[in-house]
Amino acid sequence: MAERFLPYGHQTVDADDIEAVVKTLSSDYLTTGPEVVAFEKALAAQSGASHASVLSSCTAALHAAYAAIGVGPGDEIVTSPLTFAATGNAALYLGARPVFVDIDPSTGLIDPALIDDAITSRTRAIVAIDYAGQPADYDALRRIAAQHNVSVVADAAHSLGATDAGRSVGTLADVTALSFHPVKLITTGEGGAVLTDDADVHSRVMEFRSHGMVYEGSRLSHDEGPWYMEMQSLGFNYRLTDIQCALGRSQLRKLPSFLARRRAIASLYDSSFSSVSGLELPGRRPGVEPAWHLYVVRVSEPSRRRAFFEALRRRSIGVQVHYLPVYRHPYYQDLGYSEGLCPRAEDFYARAVSLPIFPGLSDGDVARVIETVTAVAREVLA
Ligand SMILES: Cc1ncc(COP(=O)(O)O)c(C=O)c1O
Known part of the structure; x- marks a missing residue:
């Protein structure tokens, strides 16, 4: 008899995960409801980050994170190439260019010693990938970033729950992107999140994931009415559903x-x-x-x-x-x-x-x- 195929990664979904998902199907909200808010709260509590916003994938999270820190046409991000294409692609979506620097040959993580030479007047961010689940050297990256006044982004698609000197992923960089794809640490089917301590970055991510619409802070000089919302920037539909967030919250407990x-x-x-x-x-x-x-x-x-x-x-x-x-x-x-x-x-x-x-x-x-x-x-x- 042929032996069972053992994939390199696989989700672990139990009866209580399924029950959590099924419950949302008969609730009032399939999307943009209480499970979204509850999952975001749980992610912030788990990581120690002040704010969490969930999005439809880590790719969307990276796109939103880059946009929120001001990456735009003609800009550059400095990153390493030992990653899934999404880390670079999210910069291309914004008309920016990834500048690749090499890795530490032992860990596969971006080598901080090579970053200075790659930074130009167009650099907006250093983006580290926590390859295989190991946090990059964010202390070194933050020192370099401070010298050049750029942000540090963690592509933490691999590293939810990892720590460096007891500090959790989600608090190590200025902005952190997570993935909940089935092979990752927890799953929502497809899904991702942005974690940050920066309230402005958080609110820009929230706008970006939902068409750039805002309900408060209208630019109108008069009060149009209680129904009113307006689009102040170009955003996307990058929302995660309540069905998925119920799964995510149940997974996060495990x-x-x-x-x-x-x-x-x-x-x-x-x-x-x-x-x-x-x-x-x-x-x-x-x-x-x-x-x-x-x-x-x-x-x-x-x-x-x-x-x-x-x-x-x-x-x-x-x-x-x-x-x-x-x-x-x-x-x-x-x-x-x-x-x-x-x-x-x-x-x-x-x-x-x-x-x-x-x-x-x-x-x-x-x-x-x-x-x-x-x-x-x-x-x-x-
Ligand atoms: C390092 C890294 N970044 C980003 C992504 C994109 O994640 P998602 O599939 O959730 O968009 C992946 C997915 O494999 C990844 O491994």
Whole structure:
């Protein structure tokens, strides 16, 4: 009998999540109702950020966050390319340009030492990606940002619940974007959020997600009537529904147990693979407790990566690769970015393989991943 396919990531949805969702279906609000407000309150409480706004995806959250800090046509954001295309795309939506700087080769996180040289008079923000669930070095990034009077944005699609020296994701950068896609730390199907302590940024995000409409602070000199709302800026429909927020709120209650399971699996992988030759394990920043969205090993020899990947897939271990450096996508190449721009990110990509890690993996599943990866590494990488 073929063994069960173990994907690299998978949602964990239980009966109480389903019950929470079903309850909203017979309530008065399917969208823009009390579950939205309650989920936002819960996200702010979990992270320690003063404000949370939920949006239809992390892509929407990044778009709104960049717009809210003033990124516009002709501007630049400084970011790293080891990420999903959305981090760069959200700048392109606004007519801005991502400037890519290279990563720390051990962690895959943006290397603060390279940022100064990339900053110009057009830079509006430094955008760090918490690759695989580990917070970037926001203390260093904030120091650089303060010198140049730019904002720090965290693309925390991978890192809800992670901490750095005890401080939570959501409080480390000026603005933080989360993802609730099913493979992420918690899910709402599709979904995302912006966290910030800045009340002005928060209110601009709220406007941006709903067509730029405002109910108060009209520019009219007279009182038109109690029905009146007006559009003061160009926004989108980036709202998240009450149905989704009910799922999100139920999921968020389980975040501590999800994280504990991810951390236990990562620690088993660390100890089991440390003696497997041909494999490099994920590097850790001191003081950081990652959320372990991904567990990414690197093969020593890039030419063996494909054979390693395919052998694992044949044995139903659903490995994946995160990520092709953003500027190597043909669309970015057409914009004039050239291959070789960030050699460390290219080397990272060429050797990376993400192993299955999610709370629903049983002890038996984890043992199977460890056994199979060890055996395949011996066959293919030795
Ligand atoms: C680092 C990163 N940023 C942004 C996104 C976009 O998230 P979403 O699918 O919620 O729009 C992803 C999704 O995979 C991601 O991994």
